Each structure stands twice: as C-alpha cells, then as structure tokens.
Amino acid sequence: MRRAGPVALAGLLLLAACATPPRPAPLERPRPQPAPAAPRPAPVPPPVTSPAPAEAPLPLSDLPGWAGEDHVAAFEAWRANCRVRKTPAMASACRDAMAVDLLDAAAARTFFEARFLAQPLPGEGVLTGYFAPVYDARRTPDPEFSAPLRPRPADLPPEGGSYPDRAAIEARPAGDALAWLRPEDKFFLQIQGSGTLVFPDGPSLRAVFAGTNSQPFSGVANAMRDRGLLAAGQTSAEGIRAWLAAHRGPEAAEIMALNPRYVFFRLIPEDGLPPKGAAGVPLPPGRAIAVDLSRHVAGDLYWIDAHGPLLAGAFPAYQRLVTALDTGGAIRGDIRADLYLGQGAEAGIEAGRIRHVLRLYRLVPRP
Secondary structure: OOOOOOOOOOOOOOOOOOOEOOEOOOOOOOOOOOOOOOOOOOOOOOOOOOOOOOOOOEEHHHOOOHHHOOHHHHHHHHHHHHHHOOOHHHHHHHHHHHOOOOOOHHHHHHHHHHHEEEEEOOOOEEEEEEEEOEEEOEOOOOOOOOEEEOEOOOOOOOOOOOOOOHHHHHOOOOOOOOEEEOHHHHHHHHHHOOEEEEOOOOOOEEEEEEEEOOOOOOOOHHHHHHOOOOOOOOOOHHHHHHHHHHOOOHHHHHHHOOOOOOEEEEEEEOOOOOOEOOOOOEOOOOOEEEOOOOOOOOOOEEEEEEEOOOOOOOOOOEEEEEEEEEOOOOOOOOOEEEEEEEEOHHHHHHHHOOEEEEEEEEEEEOO
C-alpha cells in the first residue's frame, strides 16, 4: 500500500529527514497490497546474515513490558502468518500453534515462553509507523481536487535508471490521469505506496504502486522546521498534512518538491480484503513491522521496546510482539522498524506520531 518503494502518515512514514535518533528517517515504501499483488519497483533483496548478537538470549519473562502484553492477541496474530518463516524450528512451533486452542492469556503466555527465547540486537534505532490511507478522489479535476494520480509512463526506465524529479513530472500535462486528489493527499499516498480512493459517483478503487522515478526520497519535516513553518515536536504527518492543506498552491508545491521521489500508480477494484505486505500475507494491524530485508528475514518474530517519543500527542511507549512481514525504501539498518497500524484516518493519525527510540529483540526457538 505505504508502506512506494510497501509505505505507510506514517510514522511511516515518517517525514523526517534523519535516519538515526533523535530524528528518524521519513518513510516511503512499497506498501501493503491486496491480492492480486501489485508490481514492486524491484525484487526484495535476498536476506543476508543477520547482525551478530552481542548479548545472550533472555527468557521472555525478562523482556521489558512482557507482563503487560496482550498475549492472546499476540498469539493469534502470529499464528495467522507463522508459516511465512520456514526453518524447521519455526515450522515446528507453527505446527504446535495450529494444533492448540488457547482460551486465556495464561495459556498464550506459556506457549511463547516454552518455545522461544529473546535475542537482544545490539544498539538503539528508530521505530516509526505506517498505515493504509483512504482518500476522497474525483474523476475530473476541480480547484480542490487538482492533483493528478499518474500511471506508470511508457518511457520509465527500470528501477535505478535516470528519470526527471517530482517538480519536472508535475509540470507535464496530465491527460492520462487515473484520478484527481487533493495535492496533500496525493503526496501522502505516494509516501504510503497504495491506498483506497473513494469516488462520489461510483465504487471505490485501490491505487497500487506501479513504479517510481528512482530519485532519492527526502523527507520534508526537518526543512519545514528549519524554515519556521512548523515547531519542533509538531512535525508529525498530521501536522505536515494540515500545513500543506492550509497553504495549497505554490507554497505547498514548493515544500513537496523538496522530496524529488515520485510514485506512479495503477487502479484495481477495491475488494475489501486486508492489505498485504512484502511477504505476501495480510498485515495484522499493530502486529506487523516493515524491516530491512537485507538484515532481517521475513516471518521472524520480534519484541519491540520503543520509548522516548519525539512528537507531540504520541503514545509514550510501544512494547509488543510483532512479525516482520513488510519492507520499505526508507527502512534501512539493523535496528529500524516501521509498525503497521491499519487502515483509515485514525490509524494514520497514530502512525504519523510514532517516532520513538527502539530496542529490538529477535525471538528464536528454544533448542
């Protein structure tokens, strides 16, 4: 869907320009896609050896926040997608999960503690968030819905090839526009990578990722703060989107042009199915993360311990079991994760406020 490059107002997202604390990188990713899967800009790189652990594995009971986890919700979310990870040990744990009916929190907690240890990954990194947007759209332009959603151009080279930047593309005629959106909505749809378009005169459609201009992604949050357009701590996705809406026209266009990366789309029927991530399975809200798949393996189970929010209105901490089911163009490094929050405006507000310091633990099956 965000997940463009699957992007998702992501804390996705997010729109920061830095990649390490205190200001994590903005997000732009190939976002969750419904079946049939949308084309990706390039094949997901094959996993490589994960970083060497610096600390001994811990019992899960020693994890920060473990006692307060919703173990039933964690179990059900993991069991739904546990077949993604196909090692013998994980396959065995998955078969055990499929064979039991858990009726209470104690049984779910015991299941995890009996089968897994937690391997701390060294250092601290960044947690952000993403979501699947739902935006109003029009089939013809008007003063409010003035931004064309462009299809993949015929002359677009393979990912990595040279192509004009955002400003140059936007200057072109848009006779082939797929739909028309508010400019700020299109900007965030391009960050997320896909989303649902709601038309007043017909059925909703899903806009799915169809390619990029291969320009580097550059967040606008820091530039807006440095120019005095937004105060420090107010550069959440909702803050940026509100400013762009209030300054629609040349002012907003100038800010959006600071991010030269441009995403193209195609439209498919909206079937109501949950979005899918890079692993090809539905993304459970609040229980799936996008990671760097050159450093991690799709289907692995993690404990996130995220604290120290940098944006106003954010939850103070995120401590929970999650599964690596997605990736993103701005998700790079060992301790870097993007938490999927779900669909719609409410999920977008929460996702846009996530910019937390992250400790990451990989769950490994007990011998």
